[in-house]
């Protein structure tokens with residue numbers, strides 16, 4: 001089916017999705033689709049990225065299942081009219097925000113979490129009552145094929161469509177008019193998506209990437225920090241948008257951290273990670289060459305790993321020490337299993353370094369002293385922040401997931417996804433009675449009308465000493481009352 005035909009068909013059916021019950025049915029159907037095909041999902045993910053079972057389930061299938069449950073459990077609450085505070089002149093009116101579907105939305109996914117990055121936005125789009133076209137990444141071929149095969153078997157084909165393909169197909173899709181586009185991927189394509197959306201004035205959510213820093217303070221349990229950093233950096237072979245991209249730590253701590261990382265990596269993947277069932281692979285030759293070239297070009301010294309096997313798309317977990325800020329590894333997002341360590345002697349140095357670069361998608365800081373961590377939270381800007389761990393911020397659906405500045409715009413997960421795909425319609429319902437009151441705003445305008453209007457609608461700044469003034473007033477009135485009683 002051509003993109004134009006697909007959009008036309010879905011647009012003719014947007015009313016179906018207005019029913020809450022229908023949205024719930026579609027969400028439950030998607031739940032069945034995940035549950036009844038667990039083996040097929042995990043096999044596809046294994047084929048695409050050599051993902052181990054626990055990551056297939058925890059980061060993809062089960063992650064989406066949990067997201068569906070959150071939406072099913074809260075949909076009634078989220079869709080209720082949200083009554084708002086009123087002023088004196090609206091006191092007789094009914095004023096609320098109504099959450100409405102946007103219409104037909106486009107979801108473009110990336111390859112690194114090929115199931116989650118397409119289905120989580122879809123769950124939010126369904127829950128908010130939209131029809132959706134999905135465009136999975138062509139790089140994770142097996143997952144994309146499975147999404148195209150399975151979804152039409154479970155979801156209403158009049159409301160949802162999957163279109164697979166690469167640049168040509170995505171370009172054709174982007175020529176269509178959508179009511180919202182959610183794109184996940186690199187920022188160069190993000191600009192293409194935004195420019196195409198601008199032609200139709202379509203709003204966009206861009207889930208992009210960038211270099212996410214990780215500061216390790218002098219005063220810190222280095223072994224614990226090393227375990228948590230190694231997990232976040234090397235899960236999915238480093239191909240995670242919120243993975244710590246580089247470490248900032250003092251020269252004194254570097255050697256201790258390296259020992260900790262070495263021990264953690266051996267514990268996770270054994271002496272030879274290539275033999276480990278739990279270590280993923282690079283998605284394709286192009287990305288393999290890209291990461292390998294970065295390693296070859298670095299002027300830092302490889303302290304751990306550095307091995308590769310092109311035929312197997314394998315690059316071992318690699319840690320590079322004494323990396324300069326101008327190094328090849330520090331130019332763009334690494335998006336592979338390489339962790340450079342850059343020197344920052346103090347938290348102040350780290351903050352200066354972070355603030356001199358693009359705003360990251362995620363920022364991590366490890367320190368025994370919570371004051372050091374809170375200080376970094378306050379002095380930096382990033383999509384998300386996690387203190388004393390990596391990546392775990394995304395395990396909580398009451399926190400928004402998204403970037404800031406060049407790392408993205410908009411967010412989702414849980415209610416944030418529902419809000420992203422909803423229009424908040426301002427509703428004011430008035431009665432036809434009390435027309436005299438309205439006379440104030442109609443011409444002919446007079447000074448008297450203006451003075452009444454100001455009295456009824458004019459805003460006053462909140463008095464800071466509100467309670468104090470009230471108490472003072474009460475005391476003065478009491479004294480006056482006593483004086484009048486005895487001397488009046």
Ligand code: NAD
Nearest residue numbers: 109110111136137166167170185186189207208209210241
């Ligand atoms: P990718 O190659 O799969 O591209 C993403 C999507 O864009 C695909 O569906 C692809 O078909 C489409 N596309 C590619 N070129 C296009 C073009 N010229 N015109 C229109 N569409 C086009 O994924 P990627 O970009 O390699 O993904 C990696 C990047 O994504 C990293 O920067 C990573 O940090 C980021 N990412 C971000 C998140 C997040 O949630 N913020 C999640 C995953 C990945």
